Amino acid sequence: MYVKIERGSCVSCGACWNTCPEVFGQNPCDEYSELVEAFRFCGSRAEGEVPEELAVCAREAAGLCPVEIITVREE
Numbered sequence: 001m002y003v004k005i006e007r008g009s010c011v012s013c014g015a016c017w018n019t020c021p022e023v024f025g026q027n028p029c030d031e032y033s034e035l036v037e038a039f040r041f042c043g044s045r046a047e048g049e050v051p052e053e054l055a056v057c058a059r060e061a062a063g064l065c066p067v068e069i070i071t072v073r074e075e
């Protein structure tokens with residue numbers, strides 16, 4: 001499952017990483033949301049491939065993002 005975060009528009013509310021910490025975390029430098037390291041494409045903090053078993057929590061997190069910057073879709 002493809003996941004993308006438009007990190008530059010993140011408001012660091014914490015909804016995604018509190019809802020789905022298996023997929024999302026807070027970057028310690030800029031404080032924006034990022035993908036956990038295991039699922040990143042080529043080291044990208046913003047884009048990656050997440051296992052199917054985490055689809056429900058990733059989608060829930062995307063639905064809770066107040067600025068709607070998380071994309072989750074089947075590849």
Ligand code: SF4
Pocket residue numbers: 005009010011012013014015016017032033061064065066067068069070
């Ligand atoms: S829910 Fe959206 S705005 Fe909030 S921390 Fe996650 S990506 Fe950023």
